[in-house]
Amino acid sequence: MKVFKFGGASVKDATGIKNVSEIIEKYADNDTLIVVSATGKTTNALESVVASFFDEDGKALEKLDHIRELHFNICKGLLGESNHSVYSQLNDIIADVKKKLETYRLDSYNYVYDQTVSAGELLSSVILSAYLNEKGIKNSWLDVRDVLRTDETYREGVVDWKETTERSNKILKPLLKESKVVTQGFIGSTPHYSTTTLGREGSDYTAAIFANILDAENQTIWKDVPGVMNGDPRKFQDAVFIDELTYLEAVEMTYYGASVIHPKTIKPIQNKKIPLWVKSFINPEGKGTKVYEASTALKYPPIRVLKENQTLLTFHTKDFSFVPDDTVGELLKAFAKANLKINIIQTGAISLQAVVTNVPEKIAHVIELVEGHFNIKQDDDLTILTIRHYNDEIIAKHLIGKEVIIGQKRASTYQALFKLKKD
Numbered sequence: 293m294k295v296f297k298f299g300g301a302s303v304k305d306a307t308g309i310k311n312v313s314e315i316i317e318k319y320a321d322n323d324t325l326i327v328v329s330a331t332g333k334t335t336n337a338l339e340s341v342v343a344s345f346f347d348e349d350g351k352a353l354e355k356l357d358h359i360r361e362l363h364f365n366i367c368k369g370l371l372g373e374s375n376h377s378v379y380s381q382l383n384d385i386i387a388d389v390k391k392k393l394e395t396y397r398l399d400s401y402n403y404v405y406d407q408t409v410s411a412g413e414l415l416s417s418v419i420l421s422a423y424l425n426e427k428g429i430k431n432s433w434l435d436v437r438d439v440l441r442t443d444e445t446y447r448e449g450v451v452d453w454k455e456t457t458e459r460s461n462k463i464l465k466p467l468l469k470e471s472k473v474v475t476q477g478f479i480g481s482t483p484h485y486s487t488t489t490l491g492r493e494g495s496d497y498t499a500a501i502f503a504n505i506l507d508a509e510n511q512t513i514w515k516d517v518p519g520v521m522n523g524d525p526r527k528f529q530d531a532v533f534i535d536e537l538t539y540l541e542a543v544e545m546t547y548y549g550a551s552v553i554h555p556k557t558i559k560p561i562q563n564k565k566i567p568l569w570v571k572s573f574i575n576p577e578g579k580g581t582k583v584y585e586a587s588t589a590l591k592y593p594p595i596r597v598l599k600e601n602q603t604l605l606t607f608h609t610k611d612f613s614f615v616p617d618d619t620v621g622e623l624l625k626a627f628a629k630a631n632l633k634i635n636i637i638q639t640g641a642i643s644l645q646a647v648v649t650n651v652p653e654k655i656a657h658v659i660e661l662v663e664g665h666f667n668i669k670q671d672d673d674l675t676i677l678t679i680r681h682y683n684d685e686i687i688a689k690h691l692i693g694k695e696v697i698i699g700q701k702r703a704s705t706y707q708a709l710f711k712l713k714k715d
């Protein structure tokens with residue numbers, strides 16, 4: 293069996309869904325599991341509903357009606373003005389979100405976020421499933437929350453693999469014996485059936501979880517690019533396509549910020565040596581990139597990744613105690629407590645520098661925890677450039693017009709923290 297994942301861009305309108313259904317008709321098997329994201333920018337729109345709810349600006353319900361209209365319009369483009377049951381399914385999903393919004397308290401942001409934002413995947417998956425059946429591509433729709441169990445970490449649910457495996461065996465496997473299954477990426481549920489999400493862009497991860505559990509023959513992520521490139525083509529005009537990558541290279545790229553695959557996707561498929569394909573839904577005949585356990589060393593072009601919106605935090609001990617000996621542990625604990633990941637770290641005798649993504653609440657939390665012992669300086673609006681498989685010429689070419697604040701060279705990875713020169 294295979295697992296296909298379609299992202300929001302592929303199902304953004306009726307034409308997109310028609311294209312996706314052609315891909316499924318042509319390339320999927322009878323027992324393919326199809327994991328779908330919310331349409332287009334729906335997740336952002338639902339985030340805005342949550343923001344309105346907490347701002348109490350009175351616009352949340354109006355925004356939900358707009359989201360319903362968008363989905364109705366997609367259905368009209370696919371099924372016409374029929375009295376197909378999908379319209380009432382869409383109505384029910386939106387009505388459910390509205391009803392729940394009346395009961396929430398204002399102190400549970402992450403919980404409310406997950407109950408609301410998860411509607412995007414429910415809407416897109418009922419439409420895709422209905423349209424496929426209408427076209428004679430037999431499938432059943434599965435509410436993934438009946439199968440994918442997480443803990444109660446709202447917005448970043450931690451998967452309960454044991455429970456999810458048991459439920460997949462009991463619920464999903466029998467369904468796949470009958471036909472294809474269409475389900476939602478990104479969402480899951482707690483043992484008490486509250487909805488959780490796995491983190492933004494998490495649908496790739498959902499697909500990988502099921503590929504692992506179902507021992508899939510392969511997983512394909514259908515994207516709007518020909519495959520993995522050696523740099524985001526929107527940021528590097530000379531980006532070239534890469535035919536094949538090892539799991540290790542893919543995990544390194546995603547760790548440094550390449551957004552073509554969600555970082556958590558690689559581990560579940562690597563653990564079972566399941567090949568991952570990244571292919572284009574615009575040109576499905578194209579070769580695509582294969583991520584797998586290559587038996588010979590693969591040769592790569594320099595791979596460039598930019599991570600924007602970075603902040604440099606510099607901590608100086610107030611009493612001249614040595615950072616490496618006395619205070620590193622304390623500082624790292626503060627970052628862990630604030631759930632703030634360090635992207636680059638550098639220590640001196642009485643100072644430590646940490647580069648983090650600028651999430652103001654988390655940075656404030658770290659500062660509050662350690663300001664008794666350190667003088668702290670904060671520099672914002674920085675970018676990290678990572679180059680895998682670098683050479684000096686490539687580094688020089690990419691640093692033109694940039695002021696390097698930290699530069700680090702390791703065996704296969706060069707990293708620079710920089711800001712753009714003023715003139």
Ligand code: ASP
Binds near residue numbers: 329478
């Ligand atoms: N719809 C979710 C998001 O936009 C999950 C996903 O697309 O993977 O983040």
